[in-house]
Amino acid sequence: MTPNRRHIMLGTAGHVDHGKTALVTVRFPVWWMERRPGLRVIAAAYSQTLANKFSRMSRKLAQMRLGLNETRRAVEEWETQTGCWYRAVGVGGGITGMGADLIIIDDPIKSREEAQSLTYREKVWDWYTDDLYTRLEPGGAIILVMTRWHEDDLAGRILSSEEGEDWRVVRMPALAETGDVLGRQAGEPLNPDRYSIEELLKIKAVLGSWAFEALYQQRPMPAEGGMFKREWFSKFVEAVPAQVKARVRYWDKAATAGDGDYTVGVRMSRTAEGLFYVEDVTRGRWSSGERDRVIKQCADIDPQGTQIWIEQEPGSSGVDSVQALIRMLSGYSVYADRVTGSKQVRAEPFAAQAEAGNVVLVKGYWNALFLDELMTFPNGAHDDQVDAASGAFAKISPQGASIWTEFYKQEMSRDERDKD
DSSP: OOOOSSEEEETTSOOSSSSHIIIIIIIHHHHHHHHSTTOEEEEEESSHHHHHHHHHHHHHHHHHHTOEEEEEEETTEEEETTSOEEEEEETTOOOTTOOEEEEEEEOSOOSHHHHHOHHHHHHHHHHIIIIIGGGEEEEEEEEEEOOOOOTTSHHHHHHHSGGGGGOOBOOOOSBOOTTOTTOOOTTOBSOTTTSOHHHHHHHHHHHOHHHHHHHTSOOSSOSSBTTBOGGGOOOEESSOOSOOSEEEEEEEOOSSTTSSOOEEEEEEEEOTTSOEEEEEEEEEOOOHHHHHHHHHHHHHHSOTTOEEEEEOOSSHHHHHHHHHHHHHTTTSOEEEEOOOSOHHHHHHHHHHHHHTTOEEEEOOTTHHHHHHHHHHTTTSSOOHHHHHHHHHHHHHSHHHHHHHHHHHHHHHHHHHHHHO
């Protein structure tokens, strides 16, 4: 395992109790110190106590292989005789006065309870972006080792950001899935001598699918579920055809910057053959000013003739917000959209075309997070990308969407009458 990229991610490297920490967090820093005198390492864990435990094990190994500087050998910060430094820190801890060539983050979230807390996830993210990431020296590497408790955890947020494409993801689930990186057959266990397939299935029966998929498969939600299926999205292209019948960019705005939701803009086009191309997904948590600048930037760079639609929240404040954006986008074809009905009903027409094989994705860093959100809808932590995609589809094929939605409502009404 050589850090030949600026970012390396082992955040989904395997399930619990499978040697990730011993290999990556404890041994790897010392291995690299042997090859790079003067290397500076920051190793982080969810608590200072746990970070110190890892530090002691690495320090013992470094003592045997490199020797320690006797004047700097405290568990929280030590130095080798070759000038390498090691700093142990817990999530939220200060890291002033030291840069790092290598940053290792080992399980920044310790439990499901913490993972389910938006407040704690925000704390981890703020600490990572404001404190830890700023310590990385040019050309340095980051390794993230963690159990995926939640799709909005640190790994999820990194992968959903624009820098997500800079990360290499190594994921080895306990039970192999189609296209396994190790060449295993689907359903084959990762280490049958330690966990046989029978034992893993028993564990799954006890934990349930949700916990098993997170802890052992490293998917915070089951791979298949709800309204969308992953096999419906098998077509990926580098670019859309030169001629399209229509193109839209649909924006689903977060109500406020701190409510945990994302602002999402999905650009979609339709060809004469009836194929729908998801061309781009722009997603982020921004202040109102930052959001407006991003929307304007997208309008500037989107192909000429792209219609812009903005979902209008109910109430006078929603009207005022959309009208302000429309004024800002003067010169573009921009419209407000007052949505009705449930999110599931609005998503059905798009899902129907996806199931029919008529939805194509343009390759981009956003693909994985976009599909993951669709797979967990309507039970996932976020549905902003689904909302924006459903809105874009409705505007690019409004007649078809309207007919399908009306049919769905009629069928639901008939079902309710049949119950009486």
